[in-house]
Amino acid sequence: MTPVIALVGRPNVGKSTLFNRLTRSRDALVADFPGLTRDRKYGNGQLGDKVYTVIDTGGISGDEQGIDAAMAEQSLTAIDEADIVLFMVDGRAGVMPADQAIANHLRVNQKKTWLVVNKTDGLDELTATADFFSLGLGEPHPIAAAHGRNVTALIDEVLSPF
Ligand code: GDP
Ligand code: MG
Numbered sequence: 001m002t003p004v005i006a007l008v009g010r011p012n013v014g015k016s017t018l019f020n021r022l023t024r025s026r027d028a029l030v031a032d033f034p035g036l037t038r039d040r041k042y043g044n045g046q047l048g049d050k051v052y053t054v055i056d057t058g059g060i061s062g063d064e065q066g067i068d069a070a071m072a073e074q075s076l077t078a079i080d081e082a083d084i085v086l087f088m089v090d091g092r093a094g095v096m097p098a099d100q101a102i103a104n105h106l107r108v109n110q111k112k113t114w115l116v117v118n119k120t121d122g123l124d125e126l127t128a129t130a131d132f133f134s135l136g137l138g139e140p141h142p143i144a145a146a147h148g149r150n151v152t153a154l155i156d157e158v159l160s161p162f
Pocket of ligand 2 (some may be wrong): 015016
């Protein structure tokens with residue numbers, strides 16, 4: 001069985017950047033503005049002898065309130081399809097209301113969820129992650145998707161049960 005990893009989170013936190021790094025493809029468009037990726041995108045990646053599938057999602061609007069409104073349907077579908085959820089937040093933005101709404105959904109979901117704090121390049125990892133303990137999803141994992149910081153170590157850990 002190939003494990004499936006879903007990337008979820010607000011627009012602009014770096015999901016497509018991580019997708020590209022994990023799949024080494026150019027299929028997922030990365031842009032400087034949020035909300036460009038409208039549909040789910042699938043890619044395959046490999047770490048050592050382990051093959052995995054990654055799902056990129058367009059993100060969940062930060063402007064909406066409430067779980068049903070805040071969770072885009074495609075993100076809910078991606079979570080259903082996944083074995084592992086990487087919930088990405090922006091270490092530079094800090095905790096946003098939409099992060100809290102998504103976290104509330106993921107806490108009651110049965111899927112194994114990893115809280116991933118992106119954009120920690122140039123930041124102290126402890127300082128950048130400290131606020132995100134408040135999301136109630138356990139230890140935040142600092143990465144920099146654009147630069148590869150901690151990405152291989154994270155995926156190695158995430159895939160260890162598979
Ligand atoms: P998405 O909307 O969640 O898919 O986010 P994108 O992958 O499109 O990235 C949004 C913006 O954040 C782009 O300008 C990226 O270059 C930038 N970005 C992504 N990862 C990092 C990172 O690790 N560090 C920094 N500083 N910027 C990043
Ligand atoms: Mg994207």
